[in-house]
Amino acid sequence: MKKLLLSSFTIIFFLVNSFSQIQFKIESPASIAGNVGFTTTADPGVSPAGWTATPDLNDTANAVMDTLMFVEDGSTGLNPQGNPISQEGCFPLINDLTGKIAVIWRNTCQFGLKILYAEQAGARAVIIINREAGLVNMAPGDSGAICTIPAVFVENADGVVIANEMANGPVVAFMGTRYFANNLTINPADVIRPKAASTPAAYAQDNSEYDVQVGSWVVNGGTDSTSAILNAKITFGGTTLYDVPSAPTPLLPGDSAYFALPTFSQASYSPGMYNITYSVDTTGDEFISDNEISQDFHISNTKFSNVTLDTNEEMVLGPYYRPGNALGSVSMCVPFMDPNASRMAAMGVSFAAVCSGCDLSNRYFTTYAHEWGDIFTDLNDPNAAITNINTIGTGEFTFPNDSAYQEVYVPFTDPVNLLDNQRYLFCVNTYDTDIYIGFNDDLDYNQNMNNVYMQPVSCVEDNGTWYLTGFGSDVTAGVSVELTTNLNVQEDELFNIDAYPNPANNVVTIPLKGYSGKGSLNIMDVTGKIISTSTVNVNNLMTVDVTNISNGNYIFDLNLEDGMSTKFNIVISK
Numbered sequence: 001m002k003k004l005l006l007s008s009f010t011i012i013f014f015l016v017n018s019f020s021q022i023q024f025k026i027e028s029p030a031s032i033a034g035n036v037g038f039t040t041t042a043d044p045g046v047s048p049a050g051w052t053a054t055p056d057l058n059d060t061a062n063a064v065m066d067t068l069m070f071v072e073d074g075s076t077g078l079n080p081q082g083n084p085i086s087q088e089g090c091f092p093l094i095n096d097l098t099g100k101i102a103v104i105w106r107n108t109c110q111f112g113l114k115i116l117y118a119e120q121a122g123a124r125a126v127i128i129i130n131r132e133a134g135l136v137n138m139a140p141g142d143s144g145a146i147c148t149i150p151a152v153f154v155e156n157a158d159g160v161v162i163a164n165e166m167a168n169g170p171v172v173a174f175m176g177t178r179y180f181a182n183n184l185t186i187n188p189a190d191v192i193r194p195k196a197a198s199t200p201a202a203y204a205q206d207n208s209e210y211d212v213q214v215g216s217w218v219v220n221g222g223t224d225s226t227s228a229i230l231n232a233k234i235t236f237g238g239t240t241l242y243d244v245p246s247a248p249t250p251l252l253p254g255d256s257a258y259f260a261l262p263t264f265s266q267a268s269y270s271p272g273m274y275n276i277t278y279s280v281d282t283t284g285d286e287f288i289s290d291n292e293i294s295q296d297f298h299i300s301n302t303k304f305s306n307v308t309l310d311t312n313e314e315m316v317l318g319p320y321y322r323p324g325n326a327l328g329s330v331s332m333c334v335p336f337m338d339p340n341a342s343r344m345a346a347m348g349v350s351f352a353a354v355c356s357g358c359d360l361s362n363r364y365f366t367t368y369a370h371e372w373g374d375i376f377t378d379l380n381d382p383n384a385a386i387t388n389i390n391t392i393g394t395g396e397f398t399f400p401n402d403s404a405y406q407e408v409y410v411p412f413t414d415p416v417n418l419l420d421n422q423r424y425l426f427c428v429n430t431y432d433t434d435i436y437i438g439f440n441d442d443l444d445y446n447q448n449m450n451n452v453y454m455q456p457v458s459c460v461e462d463n464g465t466w467y468l469t470g471f472g473s474d475v476t477a478g479v480s481v482e483l484t485t486n487l488n489v490q491e492d493e494l495f496n497i498d499a500y501p502n503p504a505n506n507v508v509t510i511p512l513k514g515y516s517g518k519g520s521l522n523i524m525d526v527t528g529k530i531i532s533t534s535t536v537n538v539n540n541l542m543t544v545d546v547t548n549i550s551n552g553n554y555i556f557d558l559n560l561e562d563g564m565s566t567k568f569n570i571v572i573s574k
Helices: 111-120 156-166 446-452
Strands: 023-028 064-070 101-105 125-129 151-154 172-176 198-200 212-220 226-228 230-236 239-245 249-251 256-264 272-280 292-300 330-336 344-351 353-355 364-372 389-398 408-417 423-430 435-440 459-462 465-467 480-485 507-511 517-524 530-538 541-545 552-560 565-572
Touching: 064 125, 064 156, 101 111, 101 156, 111 125, 111 151, 125 156, 151 156, 212 226, 212 230, 212 249, 212 272, 212 446, 230 256, 239 256, 249 256, 330 364, 330 435, 330 480, 344 364, 344 389, 344 423, 344 565, 364 408, 408 480, 408 565, 423 435, 423 459, 480 552, 507 552, 530 541, 530 552
Parallel strands: 064 101, 101 125, 125 151, 198 292, 389 408
Antiparallel strands: 023 172, 064 172, 212 256, 226 249, 230 239, 230 272, 272 292, 330 423, 330 459, 344 408, 344 480, 353 435, 364 389, 364 423, 459 465, 507 541, 517 530, 517 552, 552 565
């Protein structure tokens, strides 16, 4: 299954392809000299298919270093970003670019067409500057197959720096591969990741329930033999919890070795953001951009996710995907299984979406909790498949406006109580052919899936056909699961409470027709801690002010003076 459309921005975590050692570097002037993050048309197996004639920049013979020059196609006016339309290069160029690296603003026409016109004007290579933050992988369009010069794509902030300096004098850049005598490399696909990017605290109470395996492959990409040391460091709230180097290991040129470090574990885990950083020694290393890989991961009170969360516990999303040529049902899913799953109940899922060439207003989505009945040990098990699913929870959501790229939360109609060691799929589903769902491409779970935990991380359904490993190990479906402590909240219910709105913002209304008098209301967080206790007057429509309660999942415990009681879940989202 192939990845198809990327969003209008894609966050690139690693600035260069580690193994290829392709660089895009400003050589001069010294004030802006240094490596710049990029994507390229000229890295086989990494750049999108269709750039069949562009030279492979992994080959040192194809490297380009020259002076930069903006294209000019004779158009008039400014684009919405305030840049000359003539420098978008959407028409045959009127300036001579012989022996130069062409610089082009991204905006309205295809990447391949821009590059072709620059090549026809004599350019040796092309730099395209994004119109907004982030990076995208350049699609070849109608002309990419006949372009024979390399091109790189840089984000707006870097491009503006380059453009401003070009106004002051010559700027020289290098793109391609150089030989380095000393160059150790670690690759995103070869480091061990935490099993999940966010694990609920209820499943990580001590080191018998939660730990992180640590290790990575290291490659000697230089021409000289060297000795390599891999270090891993884990921090929490500015405190270092783990800082372990490997023993020195000799590596011949082009050789690689796997470094296994001790498992990270703690007697207990505080909820919050952790960071794991892998690094290889840099003394004498001539290319340090591929020497370090860093990842944040969470112990969360409420969230399960295989996608990195930010400080607000919202997913970090970049590209937006759907299966190529999908015409029916499309589901993007996160799998889940835990030996202590019954401690919590699934309340709903979060996702983000974008509509290609349109907006999201009135677009309808369904969310699902599926019980996954296929029995298998890991991905190497021949029985590993998605053939037996039973839907046990649903939610519905219609976008009230065009909230493209914004994370939304969809509660299930009823909480889904989970079972220990049972596989689940939590999914967002659409039938619209122009809808793309958010993914994360900062993490590559290759090592986890193939050699360590060997469990699925992201699953995709395309018109009834399920793909166990989704779009591959390097892109993960942006679906997070909201969970709450399973208190069997309906066990002693007064009657079927349907409090609203849920999620709530400032006020929760509790319908209690037929009941009156006084009672007590306890509001508890997902750990069972009471955060609010009050005496209430019970009437047909009782209201509770939640203005001062933080966003999260809560259990409302209402006890009447006649001895009757009920518990129900409320999500507060402001």
